[in-house]
Amino acid sequence: MARKRKGRDISGWLVVDKPAGLTSTSVVNKVRWALEAKKAGHAGTLDPEATGVLAVALGEATKTVPHITDALKAYSFTVRLGQSTNTDDAEGEVIAESDTRPSDDEIKAALGQFIGDIMQVPPKYSAVKIDGQRAYKLARDGEEFEVEARPLWVEELVMTDRPDPDHVELEMTCGKGGYVRAIARDLGAALGCFGHVVRLRRVWSGPFDAEDGLSLEKIEELARTPALDEYVRPLEEGLADLPQVKCTAEGAAKLRNGNPGTVLPSDVEYGDECWASFDGRAVAIGRYKAGQLHPSRVFNL
Known part of the structure; x- marks a missing residue:
């Protein structure tokens, strides 16, 4: 039987202004510890001596990492x-x-x-x-x-x-x-x-700037307190470069089960990759085809 991973089910992005002298993996581990997060990963490695923006994805946001690594x-x-x-x-x-x-x-x-x-x-x-x-x-x-x-x-x-x-x-x-x-x-x-x-x-x-990032000192100062949660940015920010479509309640329910779901009319074209939202929250990423989104990634939020 697989061992259940410990930690909180927290989803979103924490943008870190990485200092020199640390690997990207060690920064992710520090963030995971500070937020007691069950799952975390980064969107693009920085050399140990490099500084600057390291976007750390938490929980369901890890499903959007490819869209940040592919971004400029x-x-x-x-x-x-x-x-x-x-x-x-x-x-x-x-x-x-x-x-x-x-x-x-x-x-x-x-x-x-x-x-x-x-x-x-x-x-x-x-x-x-x-x-x-x-x-x-x-x-x-x-x-x-x-x-x-x-x-x-x-x-x-x-x-x-x-x-x-x-x-x-x-x-x-x-x-x-x-x-x-x-x-x-x-x-x-x-x-x-x-x-x-x-x-x-x-x-x-992508959408994340180093000047908006938290220092490791700040993360350690606020570690394991509700104050650090205030800096966690919405999962949806990782989808900034993808077009958005809105779905109906029925469409959202189908998408969450991994099935094509109806979305409202928009400017996207047949075959475009986009993401669907319901009540402002991400539901799925997929391809738009004839009024429906065919999901490739589903978010459990």
Whole structure:
């Protein structure tokens, strides 16, 4: 007999402004403990030394995580020019150096090749899987392997500052699966000077902003009190990028049982993915077909 998971049935989102020095998983575990939540997960890993928005889904909101991981995200980061490291960030060992320092105009010109639909090779020290194993584990074990290039949509990549010849500050907006460390590495290669990330912050992810996130100190201060519950945001915020349809009471009952349910007329078109609500609460995600929503995900709220 399966062991019943302990904790509260709490659903929604807690947006954390993640500090440097912690893994995304450890932040999720802290949030789960603080809220005594039965179930929690995050919508997109941040490197341990990265800071910024980490959206933690609770309970039924975990069913909306793919819609946040697929959404656009914005990063602010600093690249150290003149050095390459084995991890493509400041945590690794320097493996190559150059005295070449590009001009501001050369940097701006090089950024264009990383905008739009590009192919990106993730860092070897990353969580991508190679024959069933995480790349970072193979790299730590000294294994020889290649990481295949993956498609990435980069909506914007701009230089925001050049504090000194060795550093350039950039901002990037991109889609799912982008590695800022790979951008730094490849930009350095394109400029003929090498490069790696020394600062990385996720500014926003889908509908969630870092400036609205709670610090871990605040979470620990309010842990296991009703005051922390006040910061839990509605599950529906994770569906902000999907069109919404409203359903009838009868339609909601059918959807909750996993069956197609009638929804009210709206602007969605046949076959569109959308989410249905009743009395303002999410009922299901699915495909709209001829006046009905055919559910793929049902919420037990």
